Amino acid sequence: MRRLLLALLVGFGLTVAAVTPASATGFQTYGSGVNVRADAYLSSAVVRTLGGPTSIDVDCQKHGDRVSTADGTSEWWAHVPALGGYVTVVYIAVPEDKLPGVPECGGDNPPPAGDDITLADVQAMFGSRIANPSIVETGLPSLNQAMKDAQINTPYRKAAFLATLVHESRLEYNIREIGDTRLYGGRGYIQLTGDFNYGPAGQYFGIDLLGNPDLALSLQWSAPIARWYWTVARNINPYADNLDMGRVNAAIGYPAGAEDQRRCDSFKSALQYLTGSVPAGVICIRPAALKGDTSKLSRTQFDSLAEQGGGLG
Incomplete structure (x- = not known):
């Protein structure tokens, strides 16, 4: 419910969002202590921790480990270049469990x-x-x-x-x-x-x-x-x-x-x-x-x- 409410607030422009590069889409995290990880897995290193709700610019999303909270479950992780890692979509203020309008990471460049x-x-x-x-x-x-x-x-x-x-x-x-x-x-x-x-x-x-x-x-x-x-x-x-x-x-x-x-x-x-x-x-x-x-x-x-x-x- 909290994710849905926050998503509506963002949609109505009631939260402050950073300027978004053309190659990225702006979103808002919620909660405190949200980890940014080096990859889309709970075993990946924590590169930083968000102290509170944060505006983020996402350039792609990746399927990874499932994360569940009282507000939902998601196996998708958002790549945030400015933070140098991935944030689970569970802690992003959207009602969906996969970010709308965001491409999957590496879709055009599969590994050799x-x-x-x-x-x-x-x-x-x-x-x-x-x-x-x-x-x-x-x-x-x-x-x-x-x-x-x-x-x-x-x-x-x-x-x-x-x-x-x-x-x-x-x-x-x-x-x-x-x-x-x-x-x-x-x-x-x-x-x-x-x-x-x-x-x-x-x-x-x-x-x-x-x-x-x-x-x-x-x-x-x-x-x-x-x-x-x-x-x-x-x-x-x-x-x-x-x-x-x-x-x-x-x-x-x-x-x-x-x-x-x-x-x-x-x-x-x-x-x-x-x-x-x-x-x-x-x-x-x-x-x-x-x-x-x-x-x-x-x-x-x-x-x-x-x-x-x-x-x-």
């Missing part, structure tokens, strides 16, 4: 296809671990989108993410952990496990994963859930940036053992393919604090343990 990972790429990286090529290929468009959304956009990050998933799920979006009959057993790309993960992941996306856990192995949700785990349940990109596969493996949530080296070998194989060499300084061994089963730790608890023994490096 060469940035996407192909079936041939993963087969070259991982060989016989790609056991069902047709399933892998079917899932790649959603997986590539999830990688973009998670800013898995460097060779080190791609190598760590793909090496992890090829061991978790053989890069098959719809795989169920063999022999695991638990209600909340491993499913999907990241092999989501435990009600302590199904619950928060479902809440994040606004779906009932606890009531319908098989959504985690659907084509629609398997890749976004992997992205959620990588960036929200954990913050794994910095470990990949430091070639620290030991901490990457610990973040996935299983006890240290021979599997760590196997995953690190796959990481090196992916690096060799993506960069033409294996950089010096790859770390395959976990710090002592992370050798146990870390699966049930909160992100804060995990981060605290991961800092022991020399930070990220």
